[in-house]
Amino acid sequence: MIIDWDLYPQEIVPNLKRHRVMKSIRHQPRIFTDTSDFTSITYGDIIHIDGRYFIIVGHTREGRFGIDSQIKPWVPRVNDLMSGERFIIKLVFHETYELTIGQLKVTCFRSPEKEARVLELVNDNPYFMHGRSVLDAADNLVRILDIVDGRRLDTHIAKLGASHEEYMTEHLKEMLVRFLTSVAGIRLLHDNGLKHGDIRRDHIFVNREDTTFRWIDFDYDFYIPERPYAMDLFGLGNVLLFILGKQNFRVGDVVKHPDMGEKVMKTITTNDLSLISQDRIFNLKKLFPYIPDSLNNILLHFSVGTQVFYNSVAEFQDELQQAVDTLP
Amino acid sequence: MAVREKLLIAVDETETSMHALRYVAQVASGMQEMSICLLHIYPEPPPDYYLKGGTLSAYKEKQDAKAERVFSQAMTILAEAGVSKERLSTDNRFAEGKTISEELLAVRSEGDFGTVVVGKRGVSRTEEFLFGSISNALAQHSVNFTTWIVGSDDY
Numbered sequence: 203m204i205i206d207w208d209l210y211p212q213e214i215v216p217n218l219k220r221h222r223v224m225k226s227i228r229h230q231p232r233i234f235t236d237t238s239d240f241t242s243i244t245y246g247d248i249i250h251i252d253g254r255y256f257i258i259v260g261h262t263r264e265g266r267f268g269i270d271s272q273i274k275p276w277v278p279r280v281n282d283l284m285s286g287e288r289f290i291i292k293l294v295f296h297e298t299y300e301l302t303i304g305q306l307k308v309t310c311f312r313s314p315e316k317e318a319r320v321l322e323l324v325n326d327n328p329y330f331m332h333g334r335s336v337l338d339a340a341d342n343l344v345r346i347l348d349i350v351d352g353r354r355l356d357t358h359i360a361k362l363g364a365s366h367e368e369y370m371t372e373h374l375k376e377m378l379v380r381f382l383t384s385v386a387g388i389r390l391l392h393d394n395g396l397k398h399g400d401i402r403r404d405h406i407f408v409n410r411e412d413t414t415f416r417w418i419d420f421d422y423d424f425y426i427p428e429r430p431y432a433m434d435l436f437g438l439g440n441v442l443l444f445i446l447g448k449q450n451f452r453v454g455d456v457v458k459h460p461d462m463g464e465k466v467m468k469t470i471t472t473n474d475l476s477l478i479s480q481d482r483i484f485n486l487k488k489l490f491p492y493i494p495d496s497l498n499n500i501l502l503h504f505s506v507g508t509q510v511f512y513n514s515v516a517e518f519q520d521e522l523q524q525a526v527d528t529l530p
Numbered sequence: 531m532a533v534r535e536k537l538l539i540a541v542d543e544t545e546t547s548m549h550a551l552r553y554v555a556q557v558a559s560g561m562q563e564m565s566i567c568l569l570h571i572y573p574e575p576p577p578d579y580y581l582k583g584g585t586l587s588a589y590k591e592k593q594d595a596k597a598e599r600v601f602s603q604a605m606t607i608l609a610e611a612g613v614s615k616e617r618l619s620t621d622n623r624f625a626e627g628k629t630i631s632e633e634l635l636a637v638r639s640e641g642d643f644g645t646v647v648v649g650k651r652g653v654s655r656t657e658e659f660l661f662g663s664i665s666n667a668l669a670q671h672s673v674n675f676t677t678w679i680v681g682s683d684d685y
Contacts, residue, residue, distance in 0.1 A: 298578050308660070311577045395627070427573035428629050428662030436660070477656055511659050 205230055214248075214255045214283040221281070223259055231257065235339035240276045240293040249280065249291060251344055252336040256280035256291060289333075292317070292345040292421065301424070308433065310424045313399075314343040317421040320396055321345065329387040331407070331418040350416050355406040355441070359448055366490060369448050375529045377445050378497075380408075382523060384415045385438060389515045392431050399423050401437025403444045435512055436478055439504035442522070443484060446497055451483045462489060473507025480506060496525035532675045534644035535564045540634055540664070541604050542570060543596065550649035550680035551604050555611030566613065567641065568604050570597040571623045571633050590624065597622040631667035638675060647678040 205224070207215050210233070218224065218231070227246035234243050235250050243249065249256045258278040263271040276295035281288055294314050300307045318335035325332060333347035352358075359377065363369030384406055388398055398405075399422030406415045424433055444450055451459075456467045466489060474485035483489065484505040487498040500521050503512055512518045539554055541547045558564050572593040575584060601620045608618060625633035638646055650665045658666070665679040 296578070296581055309576060309578075313577055316577075423577050425576040426661060427625070428631065428664065429660060430629070432660050432662070477659055506655065508655070 203228065203230070209233075210248075211255070217283045217286070218248075218257070221257060221283070223257055237293045237338045237342050237344060238340050240295065243275075243278070243293075248283070249278070249338075249344075251338050252334075252346065255283040256289065256346075257283050262290060288349050290347040290349055292347060294342040294344065308424050308426060310399075310422055312421045313423040314345065314421060316396065316399070316423050317345055318343055320391060320398075320420040321347075323391070323394055323396065324387070327387065327390070328414055329383045329416055331416055331420075345421075350407040350409060350418060351411065352407045352409040352416070354404040355408055355415065356403040356444060358408040359445065363448070366448050367492065370490070370492065374446070375526065378522070378526045378529070380413070380415045381406075381442065381445055382519065382526060384417060384441075385515060385519045385522065387417055388434055388438060389519055392434070392515055397423060397431060397434050398437070399434070401434050401441065403441050406441065431515065435515060435518060436504065438515065438518060439484075439501070440476075443482065443486070443501055443504070446493060446501065447486050447489070451486075451489055452481055453483070456483070456489065459489075471507075473505060475506050477504050477506050477508060494525065494529065496521075496528055500525060532638075532642050532644035534676070535561075536641065536643045537564055537566045537645045537647060538634075538638055538641065538643035539566060539568055539604075539647040540571065540649075541568050541600050543600050544649070544651075546649035546651050546682050547600075548603070548607065548649075549682050550647055550678075551607050552611075553680045554647055554678075555608050555613060559608075559612040562617075565617050565619070566608065567643065568601055568618065568620045569623065569634065569637055570600055570621070571625050571630050571637075572597070573625050573630060574627075593624070594622060629662070629667075631662070631664045634664065634668070635671055643675065645676045645678065646672075647680060650679050650681050652682055 210218060223246050229246065231246045231248050233248045233250050237243060237249060243258065245258055245260065247258050249258070258280055260279040261273045261275055262277040262279060263273055276293040278291050279288070280291050295312055297312045299310055301310045321333050321335060324330035331347060331350050333345050335343055335345045338344050362373040388401070391398060398417060398420055400419055405417060405419050407418055409416055426432055453467060453470060456462045456470065457464060469488050470483060474483050474488060476482050476484055484501045485498065486493050486501060502508055503510060537558065539551060541551060554566070558566065575589045579589065605618060609615065621637060623633055623637060646668060648665050648668060653663065668677045669679065
């Protein structure tokens with residue numbers, strides 16, 4: 203393919219010519235200053251915002267658990283054609299959908315404005331992904347995100363310890379101490395009237411260099427006027443469940459587990475299941491009797507059988523801190 | 531200091547709310563010294579409301595009209611029970627940057643209401659966790675005032 207290099211500013215032409223994308227591209231790269239129609243911006247195209255030129259080298263993917271991951275066309279991976287730095291760019295996508303939680307539905311939204319406010323708030327906070335927000339030529343609020351060099355929390359935990367008991371003994375306390383920094387981060391958001399919006403075990407990345415836990419993806423928002431932070435609290439409970447169990451356990455997992463089987467399964471009652479979705483077991487003490495009561499009791503606040511809820515992340519954080527302090 | 535005879539009733543268009551109102555109508559009709567304020571509170575619009583072209587003034591107009599309907603219905607119930615109009619007042623509030631229960635508690639405090647009345651929905655624990663319970667919030671904060679939480683049985 204013949205490229206007309208005169209279409210590009212001279213300052214980016216040398217790097218553009220050398221860029222690996224140019225070896226596989228099948229069209230003349232286009233320069234976009236208006237990103238409104240993000241579906242038309244593809245591999246090899248260039249986004250010109252903030253006085254910089256970002257060439258698209260791929261797109262991020264995301265899947266709900268158990269569902270194949272999908273390409274997110276509004277979230278391209280890019281290289282800065284001047285500096286060579288790698289970023290993820292989030293373009294404006296005003297998606298609205300209903301999240302089904304058990305028998306309940308919560309209306310969820312993508313909110314670029316909310317994510318921009320979070321990015322500004324946590325600019326110097328090491329427990330969050332960083333980035334900046336800029337307007338494109340059509341006033342779309344585009345976020346330019348630093349890439350967190352690390353891996354998902356669940357992938358990280360899965361590789362720790364040969365058995366659950368060994369993981370508990372050797373690694374759990376460190377995981378919980380680090381998780382407490384994540385919890386403090388969410389408290390900071392709430393104290394500033396902001397939500398994370400999509401707290402999941404794959405939205406904490408373990409930084410490769412210093413193993414700090416870092417929150418990613420803040421663009422979801424939801425509408426629950428009376429309990430605006432309940433979904434974030436529920437998410438923290440789910441992440442804690444995964445950290446304590448080293449995986450999530452559904453009743454079927456218990457039956458198949460060589461150390462548990464039918465005998466343990468028969469002890470599980472509805473009260474032991476997740477308050478919201480009733481699909482996973484929150485009373486881990488029944489699966490792992492050696493789990494300290496102080497930690498299991500925190501989980502039970504998120505179970506069907508609970509009589510008491512956490513009303514704030516501060517309450518959750520305080521109890522978790524106390525429980526962690528008593529661990530050997 | 532909260533005045534016991536100043537009664538604040540949270541009202542909306544639900545049958546639960548009307549049940550609470552009928553209860554108050556029966557109990558309070560004979561208490562001539564009691565004044566009653568009907569309070570309607572509405573939340574902020576959902577985040578996508580503005581994206582769909584909605585304006586705050588249009589939203590408030592719609593909520594104001596809804597409040598007027600609720601007040602009218604409530605006053606009829608109270609009047610039929612013998613509560614005179616002179617003892618009644620209304621207040622319609624926008625819970626801006628607050629939850630409904632926070633706004634309710636703020637109104638109570640501003641007006642020195644000694645008694646607050648709310649209806650109680652029959653909600654599951656899951657709904658209570660996710661969507662909250664105004665009656666539970668009130669019960670937690672009833673330190674220097676009294677809360678009547680009216681269940682949804684017929685009175």
